[in-house]
Amino acid sequence: MEHLIKNLEELLRLAEGSEDREAAELALTAASEAIRDVLPDKVVKRSISLREDKLVVRGVYESSEIDLSRYDRIWVFGCGKASGLMASALEDILGDRIAGGLVLVLEGTEDRIRTSLVEVMGASHPLPGDKSVRGAEAIVKQLKRLGERDLVLFLVSGGGSALMTLPREGVELEDIVEVTRQLLKAGADIRELNAVRKHLSAVKGGWLARYAYPATVVSMIVSDVVGDRLDTIASGPTAPDGTTFRDALEVLERYRLLNKVSSRVRRMLEAGASGAIPETPKPGDPLFRKVKNIIVCNNASALETAARVAEKRGARAVVLGSYIEGEAREVGKVLASIGRAAAHSKVPAEPPVLVVAGGETTVTVKGEGRGGRNQELTLAASLKIRGEVGVVVCSIGTDGVDGDTDAAGAIAYGNTAERGMLMGIDPQEALDRNDSYGFFSRVGGLVFTGPTLTNVNDIMLVSVVRNAFN
């Protein structure tokens, strides 16, 4: 099977000896297989089965069986980086049972998607643009026409929030972009950000499900959010919204932004809080009886594959779960610490062992360098595993794009820090300047996959093949 990591051989040549090489092979192969298993077409083919009129959608948390005889038409809509390849896989399974549809994907990736029934439109990301709006309008228009005997398979994945954007009547796209920027700068978290954005949007926060009513909606969701909250992934277009206009106003008050946002934003939120315009669809709304939100794949799915690969290769697997958050460099230190423990004291397990973790770290940028959270995590880890033999740390974004770089992530050996020093590239100094890309591009260790068109966050692996205790 072709390795998803394009520069595998080059990375293995960085190994100091056979133990390093073995450790790296374990980590990189596990990473490659883990990502392959969450590629959009694989996910759809694994989670969907069709026997006569019974369509089963198997999710991570729950499954749904749909009796197709109750519907005249099946539509495929969606938004997100993975939605195009998912639509294409659905066509393979459902063929011309699909009446039509439209998915909004990342601009420039359209030519990698082959569909004949479902239209594919590119839009911009991470900042929404005109095409995001035109795409959203087209989807809304089509959904509004549907009736009780229509079934919508809605494909949701990371990036969907930007790729499908429709300002509520009364605010402009630029208002939403600006308030998002202000909130991020003020330090608002994703929940606060979403509370505001959903109440300025005509599609997020469950609105799409409302337009589709009385059609049945089954959302197939690839989660790129730690904790898999349905109302957070792509801002929850088909999920009930637990937040209110009042909450949105409170967020702006908390960050003292109420007088800094555009007057249109303020007017809309105040109108909503006073009950003058309708709220987003709320939990318990009868419309959601017609909606199933099914997470078909998440970070944990990828970690399971990585663990399975390790075990198949005779190593132990220790899975730390998909909830890893924190400053990238500090998470890197902790993971390196666990690797050192395995090497020197046989916990959490005796080598060979693959420690598998996932989630989404953050980088507090202080320097002028280039990098991404996976590369920064790995660079920090390289300092902690310095001198170890048969220990590697590897962190990779499953979307294949780490930060503003062309790398998916990086791998560090016990000799990586030393190699940098010998080349006159101080790893600590590179870290201080947030220049993990600069470091690894010269010293070696960048992992390249190219954009994978899927995203279940990051996978972080520590591979230990040697028992330094003995």
Next chain:
Amino acid sequence: MEHLIKNLEELLRLAEGSEDREAAELALTAASEAIRDVLPDKVVKRSISLREDKLVVRGVYESSEIDLSRYDRIWVFGCGKASGLMASALEDILGDRIAGGLVLVLEGTEDRIRTSLVEVMGASHPLPGDKSVRGAEAIVKQLKRLGERDLVLFLVSGGGSALMTLPREGVELEDIVEVTRQLLKAGADIRELNAVRKHLSAVKGGWLARYAYPATVVSMIVSDVVGDRLDTIASGPTAPDGTTFRDALEVLERYRLLNKVSSRVRRMLEAGASGAIPETPKPGDPLFRKVKNIIVCNNASALETAARVAEKRGARAVVLGSYIEGEAREVGKVLASIGRAAAHSKVPAEPPVLVVAGGETTVTVKGEGRGGRNQELTLAASLKIRGEVGVVVCSIGTDGVDGDTDAAGAIAYGNTAERGMLMGIDPQEALDRNDSYGFFSRVGGLVFTGPTLTNVNDIMLVSVVRNAFN
């Protein structure tokens, strides 16, 4: 058995329900037992056995059998917070086979130590004072008198570096204090710090072993250093020194301190580098054939006990090892993440589970608040386990003293952050101000043990008793 945690009942009353309570009981009991097992007298009694003339010292990594018939006299010397209680336990085992000796302990703790043959002297910590020097002089003087048929049991533990201090002839105590301060401020790490300090000292870096020669020295070491490096614990008084005068000078050059340190310091290091005065004893020096350095207990020992307690109570134990380092608040987030994974996705193990980790985190102080690394770790974790049921995070310094506070550490429940908010004490804001003590002292959660007189760094526990997935 008496609980080492003095305010156990009060801490359990903070639980929201029976699952919280169960989780807290598991964590706090494991912590209490883990610390009890590394108390100095316990450690000595566990690691020493005497049958007729055979004295066996069992260490974590290696053991040593000593034929007492080859010696006329047994001496007990030592330095460190644990050395007093260790000496007392040795007297219980060896009785009047001990000829005499002297241990240097923390000032104010002398009255907790009952010895009749070994003298106990208090000295100051963390900054060395006159008593540290007088104590060191007394030990050196006695060691220099010993001959081939003398056996020295040297008791080393955390704090020993300050409690036993002797400037090399030509530098003053104030020089060492000042250069230490300058190096710490400049961001030097412990290895760099020690390279300099050992070369200004007449006792660190193996010098004590040299004075004792030709007597046999068996050092019994309680490690408070991540990685258990013999040359780092208490600055390695009986361990060979791999660093040189040249290294010490390079450290000062690296931090541009060569012109800022006292002229005495500079002169001494330059004299040493030019070979004018003797180096510290080096690895391979024949004198070390007469020396055994045995780590009798370390952080891993405590973690093993915690894991055993969990298993005895029917819970799974996942040990992440003793190498945990990193910024306390970020380590707290990672540990909370792993707890959430256990609660929601049954990895690394299905609840009930106790995740056990240890090491030494750091706190980058930015605010004016009070706290310690264990409390700060726990406060950060409280924000990540907010709303969870049956999940607690607990971090405790095994010495019973966290930072500049009277608490040993803290425990956080799923309701801790909320409880703070309801009382008008914002946990995030407290964290921003490094005011973990201020937060927990008002909201509840400080763990009190009092000074334990031992130190094997910190233990960090995440206890998960509920499976939120089902």
